[in-house]
Amino acid sequence: MRIEDLKPLLAPGNRKIVLLVMDGLGGLPMEPGGKTELETAATPNMDRLAAEGILGQMRPISTGITPGSGPAHLSLFGIDPMNEDVGRGVLEAFGVDVPVNKGDIAARGNFCTLDANGLIIDRCAGRISSKEAAPICERLKAIKLPGVEVEIKHIAEFRFVVVLRGAGLSPDLNDTDPERIGTAPLDVVAQNGAADKAAHLFNLWIEEAKKLIKDEPKANGITLRGFATDPCLPSYKELYNLRAACVAQYPMYRGVGRLVGMDAIKFEGDSPSDQFKAVADRWNDYDFFYIHIKQTDSYGEEGNFNGKVEAIECVDAALPTLLALNPDVLIITGDHSTPAKLRGHSWHSVPYLLWAPATVRPDLEKEFGERACMRGGLGHITALDNMPLALAHALRLNKFGA
């Protein structure tokens, strides 16, 4: 059944759903016969939830496919990423509160370091600090382009977002990052005639920007990628009749939540405990909370097995704050796997834990880990199964047919 087909079945209700996404949760053993990150972590709270709930393995997109964070999250939210092309530019813009309306073109920008010949010597501008990079972005706000409005906003470190607003723009543009050093940034190239105007304007903007930053020691160059406009996705309210909130540290994940109509809850601090407290503060205002934990993925990307283990343990230790709220449905999973062994996203299935005291059918598994999930009662599901399972266990779906 497609997600759109759920609409006629939606039932009113007051049961609350929490979706706790540990980014890149799935892992691999580093050595033959070893354990994964999640299996290694001491997780007494998650193990209790596993014993009381049901486990499974979740495929983010389809067998063998390694997803980016955007498509992986959209799947978890019930939006088939094979049908919806959501560009990085839009995800990033939504994440830092820069509006992108239909027809506006957003791009993710990176500062880079160029040598005297204009060739890239560092694609990340020496990972320039936010403190250094933010004023450079401020300076770039001076650039005006003919016939369109330009908005630029710093994200973090070497990353920023730039949006053009005006008539006749198309996002069918190639990325300008050559993805290697020793080469000059590419021009923005239109993939078809409809995008010529946007290509011309972005190239003009880059030219002006380079003049303004030419004396910067690290950030004297720019690459742009992920050109995109608002995909106009349906909202959680429309799709599921849920008042949904997003509790994420990283802008991009607030962005992907906003794309489906979630409110991004602001909070102080940057620990899982702070995030769970933010959920507690707004508990009465929403039916659905999406909580995004970034550290698990970051450590995975760095190949830091122990760091990832500790990040998982940190979430587990903070869980009592969340559990004290008595959620009706709590799902703990990842958007994809990021095994420290592979230092990057992977195609492996993601551990999936569904806990719902009033409605779950428990399986025989007693702890939360990849191999327990392989034997879990849910079997293999796909990320698109997540929302129907959540709604069903919250008794928010009526019977189909008589």
Added chain:
Amino acid sequence: MRIEDLKPLLAPGNRKIVLLVMDGLGGLPMEPGGKTELETAATPNMDRLAAEGILGQMRPISTGITPGSGPAHLSLFGIDPMNEDVGRGVLEAFGVDVPVNKGDIAARGNFCTLDANGLIIDRCAGRISSKEAAPICERLKAIKLPGVEVEIKHIAEFRFVVVLRGAGLSPDLNDTDPERIGTAPLDVVAQNGAADKAAHLFNLWIEEAKKLIKDEPKANGITLRGFATDPCLPSYKELYNLRAACVAQYPMYRGVGRLVGMDAIKFEGDSPSDQFKAVADRWNDYDFFYIHIKQTDSYGEEGNFNGKVEAIECVDAALPTLLALNPDVLIITGDHSTPAKLRGHSWHSVPYLLWAPATVRPDLEKEFGERACMRGGLGHITALDNMPLALAHALRLNKFGA
């Protein structure tokens, strides 16, 4: 995700993939409480691979459907047999190096024995030896038809292939084997007007052939089936950017490999060990090796449980030759099940073993067998998942989306 959608994700790589297909591998216990053929076989090498790798059950086509060898193999290769109608004639022709171009019509021919009234008394011509049958095929080369070219080639025993080449031919023709004795072979009948010309020419050819073989004691009749033209399937190079080789004893399996652009490697001998040595000889020339073992299916078809057990053990004993090459990804499975108990192909899922030291997520299973596979970490997959899994574990697929 459809196989065509993998193309934009293909990554360059040098990791090698071996697909070892034991034809008809899946089995059944002969007695209640008994073991299957694979569970009975002593397979220390495969058991070690199972312990280090991950298991699953593979559905060849769809639940409850018993596949022929052609569709089962195409699925394993990533070609959906529900969309591609590949006739037996083409598979057989490709297998014996007889070219079939678009518009040519190939048919698989069988010699049969007719009584004085022209009724079939043996559909396989007393399983006439190749030595006896080959000269009969030579004699049939004398037949000329108006306006078309005819090629005939002996395959083995009572089997041969015949190809017509010329304009205006269509393969929409009925098989002439009535599939029972006591009946005359049927005429070639066109299923539509476009096939009238081909029907007429094949009937003419059969008439001439019968005159030439009427005094043969066993092979005095002919049936034709599997009329087909080249389906023009995409190649492994196009689909997966893989240089692929096929190491098969039986012509039909070389044929199905060639249909997807595999080179058929010639080798001396007829044992699994000979096949593995052939792989070793050409290890540097290819990225992907498809190895086909026929005996498991043949014994299954004969209802010879112990013969099938021994055939599996023979493959296991030869495995060290293959493992010494250090393949990056090794998949051991079948194209379908052929339980000795049923003396034929069946719909049961096929045991599936995926071993990839650098990238696999091992499950808890320690031996290769049907019931271990039921608990395997891959769960239930379909044959169309085989290539995405192989490519992913060889790190030959890029990330999907940002």
